[in-house]
Amino acid sequence: MGSQLNQHQSDDTNASGRLLYGDNSEPSSVSFNPQGQSTEPGSHLQSPYTPSSPVFRSRHDSQINPLIQSDRPEEAMKGRRVLKPSKTSVQAARPPSFWDTLLHSKWSMVICLAIGVAAALGHHFLYWHLDGREAVNQQWWLRLGQFISFCAKAAFVLALLMAHSQAAWREVGLRSYSIKAVDSLFGAAHDATELFSREAWKKSWLVMFLAIYVWASPLVVIFSSATLSVIAETRYEETMCPSVRTLNFSHEETNDFRFINIPDGQQLRSLSFSLWNTTTPSPDDEGHIDYWTKTSDQFASIAYKVLYGKDAIARENVALEVCGPGWNCSTTINFVGPGYKCEQLASGDDTEIKLFGGNSAPFNLTDIAPRGNLTYYAVADEGDYDPQQINSGEAGIPVDLEPPFPKNLGAFRTEPVIWLGYASVDKLTEKHPDLNDGSDAWNNAYESLVFACDHYELNYTVNLNYTGGLQSYEVVKRDYLHKIVNTTFVRGEDSDDGTLDETKAVPEENYVFPADIPNYRRTAAYHSMGKQLRDLIHGDIKIPGTITESKVIPSRLIDRHEWLPVPNLQEAVRRLYEDIIISLFSDPQMIAVSWASDATKRSGVAIGGEETNHPCIRQQTGNFFFYQWQVLMSVYAVTLAIASVGVVSGFLAMHKEGLREQREMRFSSIAEATNEIRMFKEVDMDTMVRYVGINGAGGERLYQFEREDGRYRSISRSDLGEKNRGSVREVREV
Structure with missing residues (x-):
């Protein structure tokens, strides 16, 4: 009976259009009972992004097949239009270049942070060089200082955005969130209205704080550029x-x-x-x-x-x-x-x-x-x-x-x-x-x-x-x-x-x-x-x-x-x-x-x-140029401290999940990962979801969002019914 229930559940899961992501890593020892609960002892729901999770030993996202896999290919492909690739278009996949690998690795956050520090030091030494000198071509010097300040701010923000994304994915894998809270976690860095989610702040205050810095980062340019001013005065010096x-x-x-x-x-x-x-x-x-x-x-x-x-x-x-x-x-x-x-x-x-x-x-x-x-x-x-x-x-x-x-x-x-x-x-x-x-x-x-x-x-x-x-x-x-x-x-x-x-x-x-x-x-x-x-x-x-x-x-x-x-x-x-x-x-x-x-x-x-x-x-x-170095160094010190905390959190998130490449938020990656898979709101935006991994056919590792209502089960079109199919929210894979 239990075997039939498991088989029925697997069939429903794979054939009903859940949000499943294929993983060609080795089979996991974790199995799910009919209620969707893990049979691994001592864990109510083990995150796939913790060191104890089998996912930690799986390949990173770039090696995961984002398309849906099914135990019954004939059922999974029912009603689908199958496009056969042209023989002339089939090409062997080229290995990624060194720069592409570097830009998508966790070290890119550190590199951006280092660029920001270098720009901040360059800004300081430029103003230190100008301090006390006669203000000749002052507009161009001030513009140069603003440009360097912008470069420093951009480098810090870029490092923080990458770290913010990795930390957000780490958080949704550790605990359950409402759909609204998930939107806030990922969207707060791009949409200021998402900063007002109480649940997101309560469960992941650090991620939300990093998002606030992104919005406050223009202050770095404003305050650091204002540290060089031009004053009129009479100066004396004992010389020869x-x-x-x-x-x-x-x-x-x-x-x-x-x-x-x-x-x-x-x-x-x-x-x-x-x-x-x-x-x-x-x-x-x-x-x-x-x-x-x-x-x-x-x-x-x-x-x-x-x-x-x-x-x-x-x-x-x-x-x-x-x-x-x-x-x-x-x-x-x-x-x-x-x-x-x-x-x-x-x-x-x-x-x-x-x-x-x-x-x-x-x-x-x-x-x-x-x-x-x-x-x-x-x-x-x-x-x-x-x-x-x-x-x-x-x-x-x-x-x-x-x-x-x-x-x-x-x-x-x-x-x-x-x-x-x-x-x-x-x-x-x-x-x-x-x-x-x-x-x-x-x-x-x-x-x-x-x-x-x-x-x-x-x-x-x-x-x-x-x-x-x-x-x-x-x-x-x-x-x-x-x-x-x-x-x-x-x-x-x-x-x-x-x-x-x-x-x-x-x-x-x-x-x-x-x-x-x-x-x-x-x-x-x-x-x-x-x-x-x-x-x-x-x-x-x-x-x-x-x-x-x-x-x-x-x-x-x-x-x-x-x-x-x-x-x-x-x-x-x-x-x-x-x-x-x-x-x-x-x-x-x-x-x-x-x-x-x-x-x-x-x-x-x-x-x-x-x-x-x-x-x-x-x-x-x-x-004469007058440089307030204490203000500039204080601004950059605070900026560096916040950016460093963000980079460390993002770096640790990738390290604990065993990822070499960052999860991407680009449109092409999202389109490929979702592959027309949609997630429907069952009730409202407060529906509690969590990002988990399950076993797929042939020992393949799959990833999906599941709803939490006292137990875990898959969200499928049959569960939601025809009346809710018009309410759609895409789930983006990084």
Whole structure:
């Protein structure tokens, strides 16, 4: 009886159109009783995808015949149209290629995961490379970052989709699900409405969670791409600048006008501050000396530009040479050079002018407005060097003297003191009286001030700043070393020493003589520079009528509203002289211009390099890339963790089921596997089903979905009846 029941059940099963899948693996020892229950001890229903199941030892899906097999071929084929294959179309099956095998293996999930990790690292290193750099072609860099982020997201999602499918098949083989829940398990990654299945979440929360990640994965692109932004700011960096120059007047000490002095590796000669006379045609002649005659035209041209300009001058592209393209910078240099040390001697209601250097002023307060009618009065030539030292001919060679020549010939006896008195007003733009009538308006309009300046050698500390392609400077420290010629001019007495220079100063032993060649040549350079300033400011301005013979009128020292001196004239004079000194950088052929990295080397017109680097601070104002690496790495870390969990679950699902190839979800695979086999809803979508394996004819292993209603039995067309045949749901095999 039992044998007949088993045979009847097998006939109904195979002939009634169940969802059966053929398996050519070895016969299983599992048998089913008439109620469909497994006879294997200790198992209510053994999943075909567990290690203890015979299916674990069967061949993988690619080796399974997806067509229906039957114990009675003649009955199974009843009513079917049999198509005989054409002899010309029969071909031997080609073995799958290496790439096809690899792409369908479980290792493809790992490969996709590795590609995602590589893309994430590439994204990080790209943004790390851009961080802090100027935002040039920013749109293309941001697009590249978005593309890499998309590639990383796509690789992670692809790995997760493969893992999700394998894990879902594993789950439906382990426990029973309603048809609706099965739809949710497989469809949640593609249809967001399937995410709301309570049963699927309760029984397979991990599979559903992996599906949620698929839908949330666009956030990876959004958040990771937003980690690189462009901000506007000013940045500072302490670095080395290649073309920083300084001044070294000691180069004049070794300069001989008879020879062309060219810096190493260059073609243009260095330019001196001075022009020279000589006592004999040959340097080897008795009594030979070279002595100063006047300022060189090259330096004079620089001084004139400053005297009648508004600021120190700079050479073209100096900021680019020093700072580099797109940068501003600043640097500090030190050098020893000339300067004026000034002292105020009288102001306002003072009745007399104080002594300066042991001498009284060459004018009185009664000459300066409001007591007098001079608004500007400067004496800057007392004791000045006489360019005609002796009766000489060509090149300054004496015409009526024989060696030995006068001892003081060509000596710098003193440096003239600048004595300057002027009338100061409160507001230069207001109208002021121009007639000294003794009225209160006249007396209240002007305040008389007097100061004097001595020529000194100073140690300068200067901060050079290059901003927007323009050069500016600030003298941050002045150390006054000593007077350039440490003597005091004797007013009212002439020298009688055999020269045409009548200047007398004491003590005479402090004169700077031509025989002291290094000191004399450096002093000559200082004297040339100071003379340009003194020649400018010497003279006076009278009112009414602004009568003057001074060169100072067109200079920055005089305001153009009423030709009155500018406020704080003492500071303006000192600043003017310092502008002349700094303007030497505008013509690097001047012999004093040297590299700040090594002042013993003249710079000439060369552009600096690594060997001339000097410390500087560079600043750049603009748009810069800003990389928030913590955010990007956090996004990818979470993504990698979720994807890794998914891949591990999918990998283990395949491993436990003994599969080498993934179950496919492609249309062709589904069409071939179903082969017109349909599954009908008996009641509704809550019908409980499970994916199980049974024994087929000839020991063949078959797979089918079965309904659970307290026991297991096959779903067949005869069970459902004709009225339910219109309700169909395909079962897809992977």
